[in-house]
Amino acid sequence: MYLDDAGIHAKMAGKSENAEWHEGMNSMHMVLCRRRGLLAAGAAALAGAALPVYVAATIRPAHADDVSVVQPIKNLVDGLVEIMKAGSGTPFTQRFDTLAPIVDRTFDLPVILQESVGPSWTSLPQDQQDMLLQAFRRYTVASYVNSFDDYKGQRFEVKSGTRPVGNGEQVVQTRITPKSGDAHELDYVMRQGSEGWRAVDVLADGSVSRVAVQRSDFRRLLNRGGAQALAQSLRTKTADLSAGSS
Helix, strand or coil, X not given: CCCCCCCCCCCCCCCCCCCXXXXXXXXXXXXXXXXXXXXXXXXXXXXXXXXXXXXXXXXCCCCCCHHHHHHHHHHHXXXXXXXXXXXXXXXXXXXXXXXXXXXXXXXXXXHHHHHHHCHHHHHCCHHHHHHHHHHHHHHHHHHHHHHCCCCCCCEEEEEEEEEEEECCEEEEEEEEECCCCCCEEEEEEEEEECCEEEEEEEEECCCEEHHHHHHHHHHHHHHHHHHHHHHHHHHHHHHHHHCCCC
């Protein structure tokens, strides 16, 4: 999801034992970071903004109502595996175009962006909101495409049950296990809206909020140079992730 300087750009586990955080969003969404890198980013975020606390709860057994909550994440995983199997030999723009509509259906990007920007969002003119949403969407998709670019037998698990976290939200848990090495957990906070269940946050290792990590960076850029500064930062990061292709 959904993506800031603390970085969702960690290369897929199994591709490199020394994957480093990208200097730049998100999780969406987000993704396959090394454990100590994300925990350090979360600690840094604590210095400037309070992290939301997601209270651990027991995964309840799956039942019929869970299907609509979990399905968007299953579709996302299927899309990620597809672009991984296509690999870096397939043009970035082609993989981007494959994943973009899946990201749109999985994440509530307007909500994620608004919660990352904070109260100043409502004071931005409509054209600036539209500009930021477009830049944020492209960055989110590019981050996933860049991170998930090589398939080496990784196993993806999406748990069928969900974990309630209050306010009607549910957490869908996923695990990515490489052929060798440690598994990584990415959980998606799902919220029901007019278009069904969408992810509004990504939790690394089950607790570190992606939105909270990127919030400090977004607000710093806005305070320094307004919407143009944030939009330009997102565009620059997108160009870096896609080598100028997106």
